[in-house]
Amino acid sequence: MLRSYIPILILLALSLGMALVIIVFSQLVSPLRPTPVKESPYESGILPLGTAHERFSVKFYMVAILFIVFDLETVFLIPWAVSMRELGWGGFFAASIFLVVLTVGLIYEWKRGGLRWE
Amino acid sequence: MEQLHDIGALTDTAFFWTSLVKAVIAFLVVVVAVAMMTLAERRVSAFIQDRLGPNRVGPFGLLQPIADGLKNFLKEETLPGQASRLYFVLAPVLSMAPAFILFAVIPFAAPLPTPWGLVEMIVAPVPIGILFVLAFSSLGVYGIFLAGWSSNNKYSLLGGLRGSAQMVSYEVALGMSLIPIFMIVGNVTIPEMVWAQQRSVDAAVAGVAPETLGIWFAFPLGLAFFLFVVSSFAETNRLPFDLPEAEAELVAGYHAEYSSMRFALFMMGEYAHLLTASALMATLFFGGWDIPFWRGDNMVVVAPGIVAGAEPAVWKTILTFFSFAIKTLFFAFVFIWVRWTLPRFRYDQIMDLGWKVMLPTALAYIVLMAVSILALDSLAVPYGLGYGLILTAINLIATFVFLYLVDSDRVIMGGSAKRPVPPVVPEAVVVDREELIGAGSALTPRDRGEE
Numbered sequence: 001m002l003r004s005y006i007p008i009l010i011l012l013a014l015s016l017g018m019a020l021v022i023i024v025f026s027q028l029v030s031p032l033r034p035t036p037v038k039e040s041p042y043e044s045g046i047l048p049l050g051t052a053h054e055r056f057s058v059k060f061y062m063v064a065i066l067f068i069v070f071d072l073e074t075v076f077l078i079p080w081a082v083s084m085r086e087l088g089w090g091g092f093f094a095a096s097i098f099l100v101v102l103t104v105g106l107i108y109e110w111k112r113g114g115l116r117w118e
Numbered sequence: 119m120e121q122l123h124d125i126g127a128l129t130d131t132a133f134f135w136t137s138l139v140k141a142v143i144a145f146l147v148v149v150v151a152v153a154m155m156t157l158a159e160r161r162v163s164a165f166i167q168d169r170l171g172p173n174r175v176g177p178f179g180l181l182q183p184i185a186d187g188l189k190n191f192l193k194e195e196t197l198p199g200q201a202s203r204l205y206f207v208l209a210p211v212l213s214m215a216p217a218f219i220l221f222a223v224i225p226f227a228a229p230l231p232t233p234w235g236l237v238e239m240i241v242a243p244v245p246i247g248i249l250f251v252l253a254f255s256s257l258g259v260y261g262i263f264l265a266g267w268s269s270n271n272k273y274s275l276l277g278g279l280r281g282s283a284q285m286v287s288y289e290v291a292l293g294m295s296l297i298p299i300f301m302i303v304g305n306v307t308i309p310e311m312v313w314a315q316q317r318s319v320d321a322a323v324a325g326v327a328p329e330t331l332g333i334w335f336a337f338p339l340g341l342a343f344f345l346f347v348v349s350s351f352a353e354t355n356r357l358p359f360d361l362p363e364a365e366a367e368l369v370a371g372y373h374a375e376y377s378s379m380r381f382a383l384f385m386m387g388e389y390a391h392l393l394t395a396s397a398l399m400a401t402l403f404f405g406g407w408d409i410p411f412w413r414g415d416n417m418v419v420v421a422p423g424i425v426a427g428a429e430p431a432v433w434k435t436i437l438t439f440f441s442f443a444i445k446t447l448f449f450a451f452v453f454i455w456v457r458w459t460l461p462r463f464r465y466d467q468i469m470d471l472g473w474k475v476m477l478p479t480a481l482a483y484i485v486l487m488a489v490s491i492l493a494l495d496s497l498a499v500p501y502g503l504g505y506g507l508i509l510t511a512i513n514l515i516a517t518f519v520f521l522y523l524v525d526s527d528r529v530i531m532g533g534s535a536k537r538p539v540p541p542v543v544p545e546a547v548v549v550d551r552e553e554l555i556g557a558g559s560a561l562t563p564r565d566r567g568e569e
Contacts, residue, residue, distance in 0.1 A: 003134075004242055004245070006242075007137040007222060007241045007242040008222050008250075011144075011242075012219055014141065014145045015214070016211070019215050019383060020211070022382075023207060023210075023211065030192060030193055030378055030379075032194060034196075034197070038196055039199035041270055041271040042273070042374055043273070051200070052275045054272075054275075056275070056279055060279050060283050063283045063286060063469070067290060074290060074293035078297065081300035082304055084304075084491070086304075089492055103478075106478070110473075115470070117465065
């Protein structure tokens, strides 16, 4: 039923409202005395060298790509899981083809060192 | 006792007003609970470390969260000069707001009969159920990553990167650990999952209500529970997995540049997430609001206003709410307990655990449970307690094999590695004076015996 989503909207309004009230109120109440030292990024007392927006390790991109593949796998498995007992063995074999393909992908990724962090 | 009870459906107006009341009350309860969790964390950690903890503000220190909040409001809000202003302010909101609506789909008590009709004790009885939780809990990644990136601080960036990589890695295992539940229940709505865990009922309701397994899923799906708990800890960035904020190496990680109330918003989000994770553990694997060994609370809403099973009553709603609260608080306590007991993983160990242990285990477990369930169905084993006990036995074996393989140290090298153990009491070291003098660059003239 569509009406059951209304409470979620109410809650979303409540939580966003509370966050905004906190941010705005805190901005009004708290003192603001910026100094150049306070405004510089914290690097354990050492003068920051260059910007933080540097290139970062390619491994994080690998994780992101793998995540998309396997999260989609989860999403595709949910409809099958919900109706698995009605579908029976036929559905299971259909789903296992899908599972095998992705597992082969995972093993390949593993053997090629895509999951290695050092 | 076991039949249909027509309490009457709510009209649209009544539904709106009851929803408003439930949403506001539930929201306030969660806000207060989050505040109390910050106090509980400090008191429990003090108890574990044999200290007293904050006990000065109010009785038992109960007003400490209010004092903390007031202090946070009056603190200066620092804004790093090179930060991306908009994202820097937006990140705490994005981190907090999704965490506070997750509990909307978790039922917290048995349905309540009222003069206007039957009120389900769940803020939003949406048909997508648990998928809503999966969708919204992953929005927390944005808050953490934006905070790390917009601060323009190297520690923050590393914390944000680590946090987002870790959260997406364990989200896969988290989602997969729920799939066996969908197989057993055949639905994704959480009230039906609670119903399926309640005691089997007579044939009188068998035709109208979904079948029940009659056993808490922690038993027939024990390994799924284990995977879910570990992934939940990683998702909430709690201590064995709190690499995003690892204070020893990253100062405070993604919120290193945050102060005052913006910092408090991150903490509120974290504790709200923790409470939701505890409520999910209680609901998905420990029967939710079900009271064990009692059939008086076994009821399910089969159509608007119609309840199958036991008769709903106001006092049953109150009792079941306490049952739910106790279970949830127990798991919240476990979260704190683990935080103050276990040391932190290394980052490569976390990623190895996520991708090389949790994910393959979850995949293998899905296949194992699918085969077991289909085999039991093919053998025409009646769906009920016996069915659940057979699955429990399969899970015990699977859990044993899993723990044995993980502990064998082939995938993750770590503290548990079977290396030769050094003797507990080191042998007395005989210092060769000549050798010391030969190597002794750091020795003072006095140590070398030269006055």
